[in-house]
Structures are given as structure tokens and as C-alpha cells.
Amino acid sequence: xKQELETAVAAACKKLFNVDVDVELTRPDxxxxxxxxxxxLQLAKSLGKNPRExxxxxxxxxxxxxxxxxxxxxxxxxxxLTLSDDALRTAVxxxxxxxxxxxxxxxxxxxxxxxxxxxxxxAGHLYQTIYGESVANLLTAAGxxxxxxxxxxxxxxxxxxxxxxxxxxxxGEHPEKLADIPEGERAEWMARCYVAGTRAYDEDEVxxxxxxxxxxxxxxxxxxxxxxxxxxxxxxxxxQWSYDYFNAFYASVGTTFxxxxxxxxxxxxxxxxxxxxxAKGVYEESxxxxxxxxxxxxxxxxxxxxxxxxxxxxxxxxGLVMSKWSDYHFDRTIIITGNDIVEYMKVVLKxxxxxxxxxxxxxxxxxxxxxxxxxxxxxxSRKGNFFRAVDVLxxxxxxxxxxxxxxDEAMIxxxxxxxxxxxxxxxxxxxxxxxxxxxxxxxxxxLQYAHARARSIIKKVSGIQTFDRGGSSVVxxxxxxxxxxxxxxxxxxxxxxxxxxxxxxFEAGERSLLRKIxxxxxxxxxxxxxxxxxxxxxxxxxxxxxxxxxxxxxxxxGDPREALRLKxxxxxxxxLQAGLTLLGIAAPEQI
RNA sequence: GCGCCCGUAGCUCAGCGGAUUAGAGUACUUGGCUUCGAACCAAGGGGUCGCAGGUUCGAAUCCUGCCGGGCGCACCA
Numbered sequence: 001x002k003q004e005l006e007t008a009v010a011a012a013c014k015k016l017f018n019v020d021v022d023v024e025l026t027r028p029d030x031x032x033x034x035x036x037x038x039x040x041l042q043l044a045k046s047l048g049k050n051p052r053e054x055x056x057x058x059x060x061x062x063x064x065x066x067x068x069x070x071x072x073x074x075x076x077x078x079x080x081l082t083l084s085d086d087a088l089r090t091a092v093x094x095x096x097x098x099x100x101x102x103x104x105x106x107x108x109x110x111x112x113x114x115x116x117x118x119x120x121x122x123a124g125h126l127y128q129t130i131y132g133e134s135v136a137n138l139l140t141a142a143g144x145x146x147x148x149x150x151x152x153x154x155x156x157x158x159x160x161x162x163x164x165x166x167x168x169x170x171x172g173e174h175p176e177k178l179a180d181i182p183e184g185e186r187a188e189w190m191a192r193c194y195v196a197g198t199r200a201y202d203e204d205e206v207x208x209x210x211x212x213x214x215x216x217x218x219x220x221x222x223x224x225x226x227x228x229x230x231x232x233x234x235x236x237x238x239x240q241w242s243y244d245y246f247n248a249f250y251a252s253v254g255t256t257f258x259x260x261x262x263x264x265x266x267x268x269x270x271x272x273x274x275x276x277x278x279a280k281g282v283y284e285e286s287x288x289x290x291x292x293x294x295x296x297x298x299x300x301x302x303x304x305x306x307x308x309x310x311x312x313x314x315x316x317x318x319g320l321v322m323s324k325w326s327d328y329h330f331d332r333t334i335i336i337t338g339n340d341i342v343e344y345m346k347v348v349l350k351x352x353x354x355x356x357x358x359x360x361x362x363x364x365x366x367x368x369x370x371x372x373x374x375x376x377x378x379x380x381s382r383k384g385n386f387f388r389a390v391d392v393l394x395x396x397x398x399x400x401x402x403x404x405x406x407x408d409e410a411m412i413x414x415x416x417x418x419x420x421x422x423x424x425x426x427x428x429x430x431x432x433x434x435x436x437x438x439x440x441x442x443x444x445x446x447l448q449y450a451h452a453r454a455r456s457i458i459k460k461v462s463g464i465q466t467f468d469r470g471g472s473s474v475v476x477x478x479x480x481x482x483x484x485x486x487x488x489x490x491x492x493x494x495x496x497x498x499x500x501x502x503x504x505x506f507e508a509g510e511r512s513l514l515r516k517i518x519x520x521x522x523x524x525x526x527x528x529x530x531x532x533x534x535x536x537x538x539x540x541x542x543x544x545x546x547x548x549x550x551x552x553x554x555x556x557x558g559d560p561r562e563a564l565r566l567k568x569x570x571x572x573x574x575x576l577q578a579g580l581t582l583l584g585i586a587a588p589e590q591i
Numbered sequence: 592g593c594g595c596c597c598g599u600a601g602c603u604c605a606g607c608g609g610a611u612u613a614g615a616g617u618a619c620u621u622g623g624c625u626u627c628g629a630a631c632c633a634a635g636g637g638g639u640c641g642c643a644g645g646u647u648c649g650a651a652u653c654c655u656g657c658c659g660g661g662c663g664c665a666c667c668a
Contacts, residue, residue, distance in 0.1 A: 029612090286665080340661095439630040552632045591630090
């Protein structure tokens with residue numbers, strides 16, 4: 001609807017003023033109308049006209065459009081448009097198919113979460129998982145073929161630190177002692193070892209030297225394909241424990257990754273690529289290391305291969321990017337990480353751009369801020385007072401129990417997801433468990449409740465009217481693309497009245513709700529284009545408020561306009577559900 | 592020191608390809624449940640949009656400088 005109107009407004013400008021303009025319609029305050037444009041203000045100068053004059057002429061011209069009930073000039077020169085009720089109804093009916101297929105047929109590789117084996121899944125990983133999953137849903141809705149992948153360090157210094165602490169704990173290379181670690185405590189035990197290893201590395205010179213040695217040994221497990229030595233048995237078992245834990249955790253929050261790219265697999269390719277490009281002059285040697293000089297591009301210099309000949313994170317990332325490229329030949333790849341590595345990533349990508357410019361052109365790096373607990377508690381995975389992914393969920397669970405006395409997992413997950421997603425991606429996120437589980441205000445549970453309440457109205461009516469249709473099938477039916485769309489309510493109750501009432505088919509409250517529902521595709525489009533799900537959150541909350549206002553003043557069941565209103569409730573519930581689904585949040589029929 | 596990001600109501604945030612009277616939530620005050628789930632709705636107080644310039648008919652939004660906060664700047668990830 002929006003696009004058609006924009007085209008029509010542009011055409012009107014062409015006709016009236018003989019100019020080509022890109023018209024961007026906005027959604028003004030409801031009192032002004034359904035859409036607004038400021039083209040008159042833009043054009044006034046070049047046309048040498050008074051903006052109100054130009055706007056008045058444009059408004060007159062637009063009144064002739066069949067979709068437009070009213071057009072008027074306002075303020076300095078805005079043209080406000082009000083849709084006809086027919087146009088509004090059509091817009092809502094078409095809403096599901098109105099999504100712009102921005103990514104139609106494109107293969108998109110989405111990389112997020114990226115936890116390291118041998119370390120803990122921390123709160124940031126959870127944030128990325130939730131955000132990434134929502135982006136995946138958005139892209140899919142926009143027509144993309146999305147592949148979720150995950151990158152993580154199964155080699156590197158952090159692994160050596162954990163391994164050192166394990167060996168220290170076991171008093172040597174005793175893989176048989178792994179059996180003593182209870183299954184449910186494996187992940188936590190490894191996290192503790194990492195902390196112990198890190199402390200030893202920082203405080204004990206001897207341990208530090210041993211850890212550096214272990215780092216090389218871990219790499220050698222791969223080059224020599226060692227799976228049998230005592231050291232290898234410990235390493236491979238713990239590595240698998242990590243991946244098992246990741247998979248279980250992701251499943252519990254509703255994500256499945258198609259592919260893990262362990263660093264051990266990207267390191268050789270990265271090393272090879274960097275060495276090749278070293279020969280071609282992209283990288284250069286410096287103090288025994290291989291570096292990329294970023295200064296000519298306004299960036300800084302980074303080490304890709306250290307002076308021991310081992311690939312650093314930089315080289316592994318080169319390998320990762322190259323692996324994804326050869327595996328998928330994607331149209332676009334989106335990498336989601338914390339914003340502490342923005343500059344780092346620029347250097348890595350700039351270096352790759354020197355030999356694979358197309359690949360870099362297709363890469364988007366999205367970053368987010370740190371997750372903080374309300375109250376200003378700081379966390380550090382190094383010190384061991386880390387804020388783990390499970391801690392976030394546990395905090396929500398506890399707050400929810402306190403608030404409702406219940407333990408509803410769908411609601412708890414919805415709380416956390418919504419709390420994370422409602423904020424614009426980028427800045428730090430302050431998470432307040434109590435607020436997130438609150439049933440009042442802009443929260444996940446509020447929306448889940450709003451949805452369940454609407455479903456219960458529908459259920460109630462279907463129970464009274466036609467036992468034949470069955471409650472469950474009614475609520476399951478997708479009203480937005482329903483087989484029996486708006487005709488039924490219209491003909492039943494309103495078509496007759498509408499003929500003499502020149503004003504409108506819908507009463508004010510009904511129209512407000514309908515108008516709000518009609519915005520859905522525009523909001524999703526925007527969220528897709530900006531990769532920002534928070535637009536959907538803002539919208540859904542406004543939608544629920546609009547509905548509650550309608551519901552407060554308009555009876556549905558038993559009203560002469562019941563059929564039409566019921567249809568509205570259905571459209572509303574379907575829209576709410578669709579939006580929540582895009583966010584990765586469950587919309588139960590009952591809570 | 593250099594670079595990147597961020598400063599909007601007490602708190603947490605929308606709005607930032609300029610524009611119709613700066614919006615929500617929360618907290619506070621008040622009113623509304625014999626009626627479809629009140630987990631709701633309505634009303635009120637609360638803002639020099641960090642500060643100062645600039646561009647513009649018009650700036651929270653764009654540009655410059657400053658102040659405040661976060662992060663990053665060679666062999667960690």
C-alpha cells in the first residue's frame with residue numbers, strides 16, 4: 001500500500017509540477033491521517049513556489065485517487081493523506097504478502113554467537129544468539145536462504161590455559177580421570193579450569209611457559225592427526241563436551257546451527273592464505289611476525305602470524321572468511337560480534353579486500369554493545385565472576401517466580417528475548433530481570449498475554465456460535481491470508497449502513513486498530529533493511545496498546561458488529577503472533 | 592596521544608536519510624472492574640534532547656569544536 005501510494009504521489013508531482021521526485025511517505029500522528037509527505041516542502045524551493053500553495057495543489061490532485069478518502073495541507077506544507085476504508089481493509093488483507101522480498105532468492109550466511117570450546121557460554125553469547133536468530137527470521141521472511149553458522153576457538157591460548165589447569169587438576173595426563181566429572185557439571189568444570197589456567201598464566205612464569213608449550217602441542221594434535229595419546233584423549237573428549245553443551249543450550253533457546261567452524265579448521269587455510277599474500281606483498285614481515293599495515297587506510301597494524309609461526313586470531317578469521325566463501329558462495333554474509341572488535345575487523349577485512357574484493361563487498365559486520373546487569377554489576381570471564389548465559393536465564397526464572405509464582409519456560413524465554421531485542425542493536429544493553437518478566441509495561445509477557453487474551457475472545461465466540469468449526473481450528477486459521485477474508489463480517493453487518501453513511505464503514509476504534517495492523521509490513525521491511533528487530537518490538541507494543549484501547553471501549557461478543565469486530569481481533573492476534581515469531585518468541589494460545 | 596561508538600524525563604529506552612504540539616515504559620498522584628482475561632484503560636505532574644557554534648525558511652536529527660562515559664590501538668581472543 002505504501003509503495004503504491006508513493007508511486008502515485010510521485011506521479012501527481014510529475015503531472016502538476018513536471019518534476020521527478022522520490023517520495024517517501026511517513027506515518028504521521030493518527031490525528032493527521034494515515035500517511036504524510038513533505039514533498040511540497042522539498043519542492044517549494046526548486047519550483048519557486050510557496051510550499052503551502054504547492055501542497056494544496058498536490059492535495060487536491062491526490063483526492064482523486066481511489067484509495068484516498070481525504071488529503072489536506074497542514075503545518076508548513078505537509079500533505080496528510082487519509083485512506084478510504086476500502087483501501088485500508090485491502091491493505092490489511094494483503095499484509096502478509098506485502099513484505100518486500102529484499103533478499104529474494106539470495107543465499108545469506110549468518111554467523112553469530114561464536115563461543116569458544118573450553119570456555120564458558122557467557123551472557124554476550126546469549127544476546128547474540130537471540131539477536132541472530134531474529135535476524136535469521138527477518139531475512140527468511142524477506143526471501144533469503146539463510147544458513148546459520150558458528151565460529152569458535154578449539155585451538156589457541158585459551159585452550160592451552162584450560163588444558164594446563166586440567167592436567168594440573170589430574171596430576172598429569174590421565175584421561176581416565178575424566179570419568180570422574182559428572183555429566184551435568186562438565187561445562188562448569190571446564191570454565192573453572194579456564195579461570196585457573198588464566199590465573200596461572202598471569203601470575204606464574206613457569207606455568208606461563210608450560211601453557212605456551214601446550215598451545216603448540218594442541219596445534220600439533222591436528223597436524224599429526226593425534227587422537228590416541230593421553231593428551232589427545234583429554235583434548236578431544238573435552239572439546240566434544242563443549243560442543244555437546246553448546247548444542248543443548250542452543251536447542252533450549254530455539255536455535256540450531258547448521259555448521260560449526262572450529263578454528264582448527266580455519267587456521268590452516270588462514271595460514272596458507274596469509275603466506276601466499278605475504279609473497280604478493282599484501283602482508284609483510286615485521287620482527288619475525290607477519291602483519292598487515294592498516295595505516296594507509298586510516299587503520300592500525302595487526303599481527304596475523306606470530307613470531308612462532310602460529311596463526312593469530314586474525315589469520316584464523318581470514319581462513320574463516322575464505323572457508324565460508326568456498327562453502328557457500330554467498331550473496332551476503334552477516335557477522336554479528338561485540339563492538340569491541342570493530343576496528344580489528346576493519347583491519348582483517350581491509351587485508352582480505354586486497355585479494356578478494358568481491359567477498360568483502362558482500363560482508364556486513366554488525367556489532368552490539370556489552371550486556372550489563374541493572375545495578376551496574378560488572379562481569380569478567382577472566383576473574384571468574386562471569387555472567388554466564390545460564391545465569392541470565394536463571395535470573396529471569398527467579399524474578400518470574402517471584403512475580404507470578406509460576407515457572408513458565410515460554411514466558412521466561414520470551415521475557416529475556418524481548419528485553420534484549422527491544423533495544424536498538426549497537427549500544428550497551430542493561431538487563432533488568434525484574435522489569436523483563438513484568439506483566440505490566442513494555443515486556444515480552446505483556447505481549448504474550450495480549451495475544452492469549454485475544455485468542456480467548458475468539459475461542460469464546462466460536463464456542464458459542466458454531467460448535468462445528470471447533471475452537472482449535474479457528475484459532476489456528478491464519479486470518480491474514482484466510483480463505484474467507486473480510487466479506488463475511490462486512491456483508492453481515494455493515495454493508496447496508498455504509499451506503500448511506502458517506503463517512504465510513506468503520507467506527508473510530510475499529511479504524512484505529514485496522515490502521516495499526518496495516519503498518520505491519522512497513523515495520524518488518526524497515527527491520528529487515530536495517531537488521532534491527534527492535535522496530536518490531538516497538539510496533540508490537542503499540543499495536544497491543546491500540547488493541548487494548550479498542551477493547552476497552554468496544555464490546556465484541558454479542559455486539560451487533562460482532563462479526564466484523566471478531567475479524568479484527570483475529571487479524572490483530574495473527575499480526576501479533578507473526579511479529580513475535582519473527583522475534584523468536586513463542587505466542588501461546590493460553591498463559 | 593590517535594581512532595571508533597555513545598550522551599533525549601528520576602530510571603530504562605524509542606525517535607536521528609531535517610519538518611505538523613519531542614514520545615513510550617517505569618516510578619509518583621488520581622479515576623475506572625455485577626459485563627468478552629483490569630496482566631487493562633483514562634487523566635496529571637516531570638525534558639535548556641551533554642555544552643557552544645554553524646548550515647537551513649525549519650535541527651534531538653546534518654557539520655565543527657569542547658565536556659563527560661565506554662571500547663580499541665603488534666605477536667590474547
